Amino acid sequence: MPEQPDFAAHWSLHPSVSLRDESFGAMAYHHGNRRLVFLKSPLLVDVVRQLDDFESADVALEALVADEQRAAVRRALETLTSSDIVRVG
Amino acid sequence: MSVNHSLRDRFESGLAAPICLTWEVTYACNLACRHCLSSSGVRDPRELTTDEAKAFLDEVAAMQIFYINIGGGEPTIRRDFFELVEYGLSRGIGIKFSTNGSRITPEVAQRLAGNDYLDVQISLDGADAATNDALRGEGSYDTAIRAMENLRDAGMKGFKISVVVTRHNVGQIDQLLALADSMNAELRLTRLRPSGRGVDVWDELRLSAADNRALYHWLMAHPTVLTGDSFFHLSALGDPLAGINLCGAGRVVCLIDPVGDVYACPFVIHEQFLAGSILDGGFGHVWRDSELFRSLREPGSPGACASCGSYDACRGGCMAAKFFTGLELSDPDPECVFGHGETALAQRVSVGPRPSPDHSKRVTITSR
Numbered sequence: 001m002p003e004q005p006d007f008a009a010h011w012s013l014h015p016s017v018s019l020r021d022e023s024f025g026a027m028a029y030h031h032g033n034r035r036l037v038f039l040k041s042p043l044l045v046d047v048v049r050q051l052d053d054f055e056s057a058d059v060a061l062e063a064l065v066a067d068e069q070r071a072a073v074r075r076a077l078e079t080l081t082s083s084d085i086v087r088v089g
Numbered sequence: 090m091s092v093n094h095s096l097r098d099r100f101e102s103g104l105a106a107p108i109c110l111t112w113e114v115t116y117a118c119n120l121a122c123r124h125c126l127s128s129s130g131v132r133d134p135r136e137l138t139t140d141e142a143k144a145f146l147d148e149v150a151a152m153q154i155f156y157i158n159i160g161g162g163e164p165t166i167r168r169d170f171f172e173l174v175e176y177g178l179s180r181g182i183g184i185k186f187s188t189n190g191s192r193i194t195p196e197v198a199q200r201l202a203g204n205d206y207l208d209v210q211i212s213l214d215g216a217d218a219a220t221n222d223a224l225r226g227e228g229s230y231d232t233a234i235r236a237m238e239n240l241r242d243a244g245m246k247g248f249k250i251s252v253v254v255t256r257h258n259v260g261q262i263d264q265l266l267a268l269a270d271s272m273n274a275e276l277r278l279t280r281l282r283p284s285g286r287g288v289d290v291w292d293e294l295r296l297s298a299a300d301n302r303a304l305y306h307w308l309m310a311h312p313t314v315l316t317g318d319s320f321f322h323l324s325a326l327g328d329p330l331a332g333i334n335l336c337g338a339g340r341v342v343c344l345i346d347p348v349g350d351v352y353a354c355p356f357v358i359h360e361q362f363l364a365g366s367i368l369d370g371g372f373g374h375v376w377r378d379s380e381l382f383r384s385l386r387e388p389g390s391p392g393a394c395a396s397c398g399s400y401d402a403c404r405g406g407c408m409a410a411k412f413f414t415g416l417e418l419s420d421p422d423p424e425c426v427f428g429h430g431e432t433a434l435a436q437r438v439s440v441g442p443r444p445s446p447d448h449s450k451r452v453t454i455t456s457r
């Protein structure tokens with residue numbers, strides 16, 4: 001199992017990633033590893049776009065996501081770190 | 090990438106922009122491959138000017154299309170080819186271009202290597218010169234291998250070696266994979282379709298049912314081999330192959346041809362699948378509003394496949410393969426793994442339509 005990413009660190013969208021809005025959320029493309037990833041909710045897209053503005057992923061989640069959705073968005077973010085769409089630290 | 094159902098439904102109803110946009114920049118080619126999907130050979134006098142081509146790239150960037158596939162003809166024959174590539178890259182567009190390798194000198198390879206946004210695909214249709222050259226012409230194997238060596242020696246990693254699988258090379262796929270490994274490249278296998286000049290050789294070159302079954306299992310065992318999603322009709326044999334597993338024509342796929350005409354997919358260059366022209370209000374307009382694309386995005390009916398338990402995996406297969414073999418679009422794929430395509434082929438009333446336009450050189454010199 002990969003290690004849990006550090007939610008207390010500063011997170012950001014990888015600079016080689018482009019995002020495009022779609023009706024279901026957005027598509028993300030990483031020009032470095034050439035992965036195409038689907039972000040399947042507008043809320044998740046919102047969070048991903050704004051990560052950089054917060055001192056940590058936890059703070060971003062707290063500010064942007066309602067309690068009952070936080071666990072799901074957290075899991076989705078975690079998978080985005082494994083494809084390097086989102087950078088930790 | 091495998092895709093869940095609700096997402097696939099979204100794909101069926103179309104996206105804000107294509108995922109897989111192919112732009113063929115010229116019909117001119119120095120080779121005359123027997124199975125050329127675009128019947129290329131001679132330049133069309135109406136091909137886009139440099140300014141028109143750049144305006145198109147501006148629109149691609151504005152639509153946030155992440156990357157495009159450039160092909161031809163032989164794209165590097167265009168005098169402004171590298172200018173257009175540089176222009177696209179400067180707009181943040183990822184570019185992969187397909188070439189027969191004839192212009193990939195050591196100097197060009199140096200220029201190409203080391204840019205994350207740039208990828209190269211060398212076409213090769215056999216693991217030895219005899220197999221390859223029978224299809225692509227005398228000397229084309231050596232040319233392609235030299236191009237690969239130049240790219241490897243320039244330090245380019247992960248470029249693609251793209252093979253159209255035929256009954257003559259299907260027995261060589263392990264060798265082709267070893268070749269790709271030795272070049273620090275990735276192997277890409279695609280399906281032979283009866284498109285372009287392929288319509289004349291499809292019967293002679295296509296895989297047998299047994300070949301198709303073996304290929305399916307090989308692909309399942311080699312998930313790093315790329316397929317451009319082209320074998321999804323084989324997913325009816327069991328677990329689905331990686332990919333979107335539906336015909337993406339006009340939904341996630343489209344083609345811009347050298348004169349700026351927009352077709353539903355690179356394999357359906359025919360007026361019936363012509364959606365419009367980028368010179369007529371821009372590409373975005375065609376993508377969003379063309380009647381053809383709108384109709385392709387309607388939920389399809391399973392037609393003759395309705396009673397098939399594997400319809401969900403195969404979706405009736407490839408529209409181009411049906412169209413150019415004279416089947417109805419509601420028929421099973423001509424290579425339906427359960428043989429229903431063969432039955433449909435036997436019952437068809439006429440042979441398929443001819444691809445048009447045809448830019449083949451008038452005298453095609455084949456090496457046999």
Ligand code: SF4
Nearest residue numbers: 394397403421422425
């Ligand atoms: S009957 Fe149709 S859906 Fe079923 S495997 Fe054949 S082509 Fe695919």
Ligand code: SF4
Nearest residue numbers: 336337338354407409
């Ligand atoms: S027509 Fe065939 S090649 Fe074209 S997108 Fe559909 S399945 Fe793919």
